[in-house]
Amino acid sequence: MSPDALHRNDVRTLLIEPQRIFIPSLWSTLEQAGLRVEQAIATLDYAEIVRVQPQCVFFDIDFSDGEPLELIRVIRMLLPIARIAVYTSTQTPAAWQRACRYAGGNAVFSKSAEERELIEGVRALVQSGDYMDWRIVQSG
Secondary structure (H helix, E strand, O other): OOOHHHHOOOEEEEEEOOOHHHHHHHHHHHHHOOEEEEEEEOOOOHHHHHHHOOOEEEEEHHHOOOOHHHHHHHHHHHOOOOEEEEEEOOOOOHHHHHHHHHOOOOEEEEOOOOHHHHHHHHHHHHHHOOEEOHHHHHHO
16 A cells, blocks of 8 residues: 555545444544545445455454454455454453454554544554554553
8 A cells, every 4th residue: 555545545444343323433533544434334244345345444343243353364364455453442451452463453453542543553554554552562
């Protein structure tokens, strides 16, 4: 992904957020960060992933239907070059959050992050392909 893609909102993104109440604010934050959110879905829908072919998946892993690490592995198989961002609470042990990355995720974001931090982290993810929230790094 080119760094210029962020400035043009050219990074096709799929938001997976089971808690509908949070979709508008997450959608807005991701677009402020330079992503183009194509769709928000409540659960992992493989047909939708194949249809949208997102370059980035922003996934609230805490309320997923299924074993989270396996879901990340499947997304990685379907989208081998996409950026996969996991959004999770900081109450989850840091070791589990690192396991998300080993399963194929590129980034782990804390739900405790302020909007400004999410925006900076998403930009870092798109430009470098990697991001780990500082709260997660410190807790491990």
